[in-house]
Amino acid sequence: MGQTAHVSADVWTSVVTVVPALSLAAWLWLLLARGFFWRTDIRLPAREEPAVWPSVCVVVPARDEAAVLPASLPSLLAQDYPGRAEVFLIDDGSTDGTGELACELARRHEGLPLTVASPGEPPAGWTGKLWAVRHGIGLARAREPDYLLLTDADIAHAPDSLRGLVSAAGAGGFDVVSQMARLRVESLWERLVVPAFVYFFAQLYPFRWIDDGRAGSGRTRRTRTAAAAGGCVLLRTEAAERARIPDTIRHAVIDDVALARAVKGSGGRVWLGLADRVDSVRPYPRLHDLWRMIARSAYAQLRHSLPLLAGTVVGLALVYLVPPVAVLVGVVTGQVSTAFLGGAAWLVMAGTYLPMLRYCRQPPWLAPLLPFTAFLYLLMTVDSAVQHYRGRGAAWKGRTYARPDGVPGPVPEEG
Incomplete structure (x- = not known):
């Protein structure tokens, strides 16, 4: 019995260390290898006015x-x-x-x-x-x-x-x-x-x-x-x-x-x-207004695919929800490494969000709240799928659009 408890404790220790480490690794990859998506300096290119203006x-x-x-x-x-x-x-x-x-x-x-x-x-x-x-x-x-x-x-x-x-x-x-x-x-x-x-x-x-x-x-x-x-x-x-x-x-x-x-x-x-x-x-x-705006197309973005939906939910949880949870678990259980890894991932997350907040003229204290916002988006995405299977997907201003049979999904993105 004592040996079983010891094994369970080892498994728990491994999980609460490995999962936030994966989250931190994901954030370092996003920070450096995803086209510097978090920067807000992509503005209208340098302009040279033409001699004859097009119609x-x-x-x-x-x-x-x-x-x-x-x-x-x-x-x-x-x-x-x-x-x-x-x-x-x-x-x-x-x-x-x-x-x-x-x-x-x-x-x-x-x-x-x-x-x-x-x-x-x-x-x-x-x-x-x-x-x-x-x-x-x-x-x-x-x-x-x-x-x-x-x-x-x-x-x-x-x-x-x-x-x-x-x-x-x-x-x-x-x-x-x-x-x-x-x-x-x-x-x-x-x-x-x-x-x-x-x-x-x-x-x-x-x-x-x-x-x-x-x-x-x-x-x-x-x-x-x-x-x-x-x-x-x-x-x-x-x-x-x-x-x-x-x-x-x-x-x-x-x-x-x-x-x-x-x-x-x-x-x-x-x-x-x-x-x-x-x-x-x-x-x-209102939140309801934003929810409708986002949920109407979220599942279409996933090509109406249940495997892609499942992968998105897991990915959002790993990248956005694990860091604050790891900090909380680490503090409560005394797992310093768990709290450190979660805190580091949360810090990188908030840091990448700051330029967008500045662009939107919003205060920097909103940056640590990104996990909460990501959780809302996760729920909106799931709701988008639920509405789709209820026949109310992509509903907007009195019209509902179902994906036509035989229409191919979007080509996967790559850099």
């Missing part, structure tokens, strides 16, 4: 956006752009007067010309947003634009936003220039959840890996990592036609990543970074 058509899909449109649409109409540009707002079956409000805002605010149109209900196999984008691109093609700016109805642009995007695309030879809009961070739950949203996105798709540097930035290895931020995507029209955007991604719930993959897969070049002068004006004051 641009701005496409804004909008469904029930009357609450945010007054804070976003006037910023598009007021763009200080030297070339030819116009805006197409595609009203995707709104019931709150979005289209009428857009016309009224255009009458009140001088600036770029605005066309408001409606595509009708999307056919089977199309998401509503991409059906609206398709209709907007179809209208824009009559103007033969050099670029398309795809931007959401809740995104406000500084007056020089379009100018900067086009300059960066031309100077860098990019087919896609996308900026992740600075998200609103005001309520308590926004402070806890929103900076982590961008942090986790960058961890999945390190911005440095997205542009493979064929124009001479020092990278010589072609990478398959591709992503964009759907709120602000400048797309070269020629690249859109080559990649057959949006038809090839018509079923995609995570349409921005799918767009970037399609463009890159057809030989295009993609750049993604953080925005300084492009802002989301949509509020998420």
Whole structure:
């Protein structure tokens, strides 16, 4: 009996030492070998204004956006752009007067010309947003634009936003220039959840890996990592036609990543970074609002795969939850090595989170709370899978999108 207890104690000691050691090793790998995802210095590339400004058509899909449109649409109409540009707002079956409000805002605010149109209900196999984008691109093609700016109805642009995007695309030879809009961070739950949203996105798709540097930035290895931020995507029209955007991604719930993959897969070049002068004006004051926003696409990100879901849950637990638990266990049981390893992993975790908190203009004391936020994301991901199998997955604004049969999942990412 005493020998059995001794063996059990040895096993326990090994577990409480090895598991936090694995967590620390994972964090050291993330710190040094995951494209320095935690840095926030990837901003719009150096710009060289062209001698002749290309023409641009701005496409804004909008469904029930009357609450945010007054804070976003006037910023598009007021763009200080030297070339030819116009805006197409595609009203995707709104019931709150979005289209009428857009016309009224255009009458009140001088600036770029605005066309408001409606595509009708999307056919089977199309998401509503991409059906609206398709209709907007179809209208824009009559103007033969050099670029398309795809931007959401809740995104406000500084007056020089379009100018900067086009300059960066031309100077860098990019087919896609996308900026992740600075998200609103005001309520308590926004402070806890929103900076982590961008942090986790960058961890999945390190911005440095997205542009493979064929124009001479020092990278010589072609990478398959591709992503964009759907709120602000400048797309070269020629690249859109080559990649057959949006038809090839018509079923995609995570349409921005799918767009970037399609463009890159057809030989295009993609750049993604953080925005300084492009802002989301949509509020998420309650945890419920944020939960719905994240859970609607979390399981789609995992390709609706139960093994990937299980691996994600285990990975999140090992990387984010083990460090604080190890510190607590080490302190309670007197296992100094356990507490040290857990504390070291927690310190690295918090340190990598600080740059994102600074970017989001949040206090540094939120950094040690990242394990709690990661636990929320774990629950949201599990809930996303549960809702999927209940037939309510990817539900948004009155529509539910199931993954079409025979549609292949995304290509795995690599650096």
